Amino acid sequence: MTSAVLVGFCAISTSALAKTDLTLWSEGAGNPGEIKVLKEVVKDFNASQEKWNINLVAFPQDSYNDSVAAAALAEDLPDILTVDGPVMPNWAWSGYLQPLPIDPSLVKDFLPGVKGYWGGKLYSIGLWDAAVSMVTRKSTLTKAGIRIPTLEKPWTKDEFESVLQKLKATGKYEYPLDLGMAWKNEWYPYAFSPFLQSFGGDLIDRSNYQVADGVLNGEDAIAFGKWWQGLFSKGYVPGTSQDPADRDTGLIDGKYAMQWNGNWAALGVLKEFGSDTLFLPAPDFGHGPIIGAASWQMAVSSKSKYPEGAADFIKFAMQDVYLAAFSDATGFIPPTKSAADLTGNYNEGGLMAGFYDLAAAQGRVRPVTPGYVVEAKVFLKALSDLANGADVVDTLDNAADEIDADIKKNRGYGHK
Template sequence: MRTRWILALVMGLLLTACSSDDGSSDGRITLRFQSLAWQEESVDANKELVEEWNALHPDVKVEYVQGSWDSVHDQLLTSFEGGEAPDIIHDASDDLADFAYGGYLAELGELLPERLKSDIPQRSWETATFGDGIYGVPFLQEPRVLIANAKWLKESGVRIPTPEKPWTWEEFRSIVKELSGEGKYGVAWPLKEPVSATLNLSLSTGGQMFHRGEDGKVTVRFDAADEVVPRTVHDEVNTDGSASSTTLGMGGSDTLPGFFGGKYAMVPLGFSYRQQIVQQAPKGFDWQVLPAPAGADGLTQGVSPQTLSVAEDSPHKKEAAEFIDFLLRPENMVRLALGDWMLPTGTEALKDPALHTTKDDWATGTALAAQLRSAPAQSVRGYPEWKDKVATPAFQEYYSGAIDLDELRKRLVEDGNLVLARYQR
């Protein structure tokens, strides 16, 4: 009798465990949505949209889970391997390659509605395409722009660039030099993490860095088009003295006190940094957003959009995709973009008047959206190791003047190809 009672208890517990894996005992489904939103406005927008979904879908509850950009890659890898990954995953497209190729993410081609697939341009979908599949929905992006001291530029009399008539890289270097002197600098380059900034801006000059052969293998080249941006930075720091050498090891936020204090005329930053500037700038400080310099390919620039993916192990992929579709309706995508001070990828969302205002220079950033392309390293296997072990120290030494352009090329190409070759056997 006691044996039968124990067996019944065990079976009951097993049934309970099974039902909790596939939803609640009353048939309701629970989806876990891990968000990396961190700014107050962005967190609020995400949580509000989750609440709205839950109110409209009583049988499919979404549970908001707070993640962190600082640890997301390792945290996701651990959760994938442990079978505890969230159903819906917020990440960035340049972090998806290993997860997509590793079989941890669901292929979304058949799960997403035509409305969403047609609303986001193909150039954006390419950022989350690996092999023949789509493994994330790109929804927020930001160009790198020049944040400028408007009063300083106006008093100098230099030509103010616009998206229609930007500076060339040569003109930019000349103007930066003109704005410098008496302990002040025309530009401060925050290049603590120099690789993505360099590669993404180099698309404007036709730089590619990574080249895929007919055999599908990727190799590194450092051609004339790849040299323009790094040489400009190097020469501003080491030849012209028009860029501060001390900011090379800084993150973007670290340069803002000096910018507000009148030490730098301009700082190249991501578009979303405007929020920090609005919050931190001294009263009366006059600033403006300028497009980054243009090269042979105009204002083309590489980006790694924020993405939403579905875990391959999720038992509710269809419902997870439906939630993503809800979250990225045009009006909701605008709310997320405003909360993060970034640009939406959706063409309908980009038409919203709130993204075309002169206040906080939204219009300048929105005008650049059509020029944004997939970052050069987006689908390169082994890129994280190449970046950390080869490219980052090489660019840092070159920008500081410790090595010359030939040595930079040698390291990026010879050492870099040795790294990539291990991932392509």
């Protein structure tokens, strides 16, 4: 009897000590710095408590969304998953996610772009943000007699046109500006729809998210379309056939005078140009200077049986020390000022501190609607067609019609 009691006691003790396994899916397999820090966070969290054990599975970013969709179809989603900020409303609407069970006051000091809200509820939170700037050299602008813009006084539309003309007239560059046309997919709506918004247009009417007609093809949008097309017809920027290698090294190699690029590419430019590097704000085309906001975020799947455990891990990862570590490893923007102060690049006086200010002052999230995934593809095609000489009015009319048809097909995507 004593042996039986002892065996039973051991079984109970072992059961009491066993942790519950939770699975975390990440899109960051192709980013060594991101995954290294994420593995450290997982290791520290698992060691910090006795209830939960996180198992990390990393996917290549290009195949990640398809993997999540397949898992959702098979009802085999992980407990925790990363989601691209603008895609989150679609996943929430599709039933992939559940509201994030954390107190919203915990994210009150986070940059607006990293907070993923849908239907008035917080569904995801980003451990970093991204921002785009006009990257160039101070010496480039000074030699051409060009004013260096500031957040308080960015270039106007007419001034920006003059800048491109002056840089082209130097004869030193293949193109005055590199927009990154070699990067397809999400780059186009992320990097270029803010230009449309600064003109006064948008992908969709954000007052109700039910119609693109009149917004994507209205007078302001047509003015944007003509300006956009003019960048190519005037020889200011490379076209849609740009060599990806030129996108990566063209600014450093001297092929381009300026480059519209993100903070993730800043470290390489700083290494080459040092204190001569400038990260400039977006031009103001009439309705304020705007850049895209929101990057990859963490969320809890609708299939998780342990949302409190998933939330505990996400809250653990939200500590400033980890936010700073992600930034130092990847170059991304820390989502809080207190985390930025812990970094080597975004602290006060840091070489990349201006990106934090850009994100805070100019960042605007892409349309918060499940239909964004369609809008993004339609916009990409429209901009490509315009760059290649398509009629501006017809192209934007067709794009608006396609988006409106998709919204109707999906019964308004749940907007009320």
